Amino acid sequence: MKISRISIFDIFKIGVGPSSSHTLGPWRAVRSFLQDSQKIKSLADVVSVECCLFGSLAFTGKGHQTDKAIILGFLDLDPETVEIDKIEHILNDVESHKKILFAGKYNINFDIAKNIIFDFKTPTDYHPNTFDLKLVYNNGEKHTARYYSTGGGFFELHGQASAATIKPMPPHPAQNAKELLALSVNQNKSIAELVFENESFWTSPEQVTQRIEKLWDTIKDCIHRGFLSTGTLPGGLNVKYRAGEIARRQYDYPRFNSFDEFLNLLRGEQLKYSEVSGWVSAFALAVNEINASMGRIVTSPTNGAAGVIPAVLLYAYCFENKISQQNICDFFCTAGEVGTLFVKEATISAAQGGCQAEIGVSSAMAAAGLTQIMGGTAAQVLEAAEIAMEHHLGLTCDPVGGLVQVPCIERNAMGACKAITASQLALTRDPRDSLVDLDDVIESMWNTAKDMNDKYKETSRGGLALSVTCREC
Numbered sequence: 001m002k003i004s005r006i007s008i009f010d011i012f013k014i015g016v017g018p019s020s021s022h023t024l025g026p027w028r029a030v031r032s033f034l035q036d037s038q039k040i041k042s043l044a045d046v047v048s049v050e051c052c053l054f055g056s057l058a059f060t061g062k063g064h065q066t067d068k069a070i071i072l073g074f075l076d077l078d079p080e081t082v083e084i085d086k087i088e089h090i091l092n093d094v095e096s097h098k099k100i101l102f103a104g105k106y107n108i109n110f111d112i113a114k115n116i117i118f119d120f121k122t123p124t125d126y127h128p129n130t131f132d133l134k135l136v137y138n139n140g141e142k143h144t145a146r147y148y149s150t151g152g153g154f155f156e157l158h159g160q161a162s163a164a165t166i167k168p169m170p171p172h173p174a175q176n177a178k179e180l181l182a183l184s185v186n187q188n189k190s191i192a193e194l195v196f197e198n199e200s201f202w203t204s205p206e207q208v209t210q211r212i213e214k215l216w217d218t219i220k221d222c223i224h225r226g227f228l229s230t231g232t233l234p235g236g237l238n239v240k241y242r243a244g245e246i247a248r249r250q251y252d253y254p255r256f257n258s259f260d261e262f263l264n265l266l267r268g269e270q271l272k273y274s275e276v277s278g279w280v281s282a283f284a285l286a287v288n289e290i291n292a293s294m295g296r297i298v299t300s301p302t303n304g305a306a307g308v309i310p311a312v313l314l315y316a317y318c319f320e321n322k323i324s325q326q327n328i329c330d331f332f333c334t335a336g337e338v339g340t341l342f343v344k345e346a347t348i349s350a351a352q353g354g355c356q357a358e359i360g361v362s363s364a365m366a367a368a369g370l371t372q373i374m375g376g377t378a379a380q381v382l383e384a385a386e387i388a389m390e391h392h393l394g395l396t397c398d399p400v401g402g403l404v405q406v407p408c409i410e411r412n413a414m415g416a417c418k419a420i421t422a423s424q425l426a427l428t429r430d431p432r433d434s435l436v437d438l439d440d441v442i443e444s445m446w447n448t449a450k451d452m453n454d455k456y457k458e459t460s461r462g463g464l465a466l467s468v469t470c471r472e473c
């Protein structure tokens with residue numbers, strides 16, 4: 001995809017779990033469909049709505065809550081602001097009354113079993129995450145549109161360019177890592193500085209700072225919720241909330257009034273390596289347990305991989321004393337920019353590239369962000385991303401029961417730990433000694449994605465999804 005106009009806020013989106021491609025993308029697409037449709041004809045005239053899911057959306061849509069996301073989209077609720085605690089009640093209401101408050105205003109009949117169709121047979125051609133939306137009006141006319149959920153909450157309307165391609169060109173566009181490095185060297189600016197200037201061009205420096213602060217607050221709130229959670233995750237696999245158990249066992253977590261209070265205590269501790277890595281894992285688990293329970297997370301670059309970035313950022317915050325607002329801003333700018341390189345030259349969709357496109361990309365992003373705030377050069381930042389991705393190449397997507405739980409939740413902890421190691425390796429080497437650069441590994445990842453058997457691309461038809469005997473799913 002030859003585009004250079006992707007914002008880091010296209011990569012980092014505040015949303016709802018469990019999946020960016022199967023939940024957030026379809027949800028956002030439905031809302032966009034409603035906006036477009038009302039330009040053609042009043043939504044008050046709609047008597048019936050329908051959604052048909054194909055490909056990976058059909059195969060894992062139940063486990064990934066795609067049907068629920070579509071309903072929430074038809075209700076025109078905003079994934080960034082919807083009250084999480086009310087979602088279940090809203091959905092139960094739609095199911096029991098067989099009615100939906102279409103576009104948040106018009107009461108129409110809606111039978112989930114009939115109005116959301118899982119089509120397992122029709123093959124997909126352009127993208128494995130394809131779905132059709134249909135409105136039927138009171139005069140019998142119909143309005144339909146085909147959408148593709150392309151990963152990370154991005155979506156495309158059939159026949160129309162993605163929103164990222166129609167943004168104005170920023171002052172420092174880079175299509176790939178080589179161009180990004182050249183910009184940094186020629187202008188004597190860090191990658192974080194270049195990205196901040198690009199983002200400020202689209203909005204303003206104040207808005208960029210505010211949006212990053214909001215991401216940071218959302219991440220902290222998400223982990224706080226994870227540390228307070230008990231029992232088992234929804235979906236029937238009986239997977240336990242583990243992050244809260246760790247936090248309770250170590251520090252009797254519920255005694256803290258806020259997550260910041262807990263972080264301040266943790267920052268003052270003298271911990272062994274195993275204890276530090278234990279907390280990195282706990283942060284990652286907390287985010288993905290909240291994600292798996294349809295909680296609020298920051299997509300980074302996807303929901304299934306949303307725990308890696310927070311875990312590595314909190315590692316830097318708690319154990320490397322990187323606590324300034326500037327550190328946090330630089331981390332997000334750098335990590336986000338590396339995420340955009342994968343969107344431009346490969347994919348962040350597991351339905352296209354397996355888990356290397358999710359956990360692999362998030363690990364590369366986190367390694368880059370960490371290296372930036374640890375004082376690495378631009379070449380070392382890109383080298384860290386390269387190392388992290390290199391050691392995720394070929395990773396398949398095979399979620400058990402179609403749920404974003406096993407292996408997904410633990411996989412975030414692994415991605416975070418690999419990112420920290422990748423950063424440490426990059427910071428101790430002259431990048432000119434490396435045989436592989438980031439563009440090489442992105443190309444290799446994309447080629448591997450194209451060669452990968454479809455069974456391993458978010459269909460739950462291969463790997464662990466078949467090997468694990470699951471009595472209840």
Ligand code: SF4
Nearest residue numbers: 304350355358397408
């Ligand atoms: S296996 Fe990886 S890519 Fe697949 S759903 Fe889980 S986290 Fe996402």
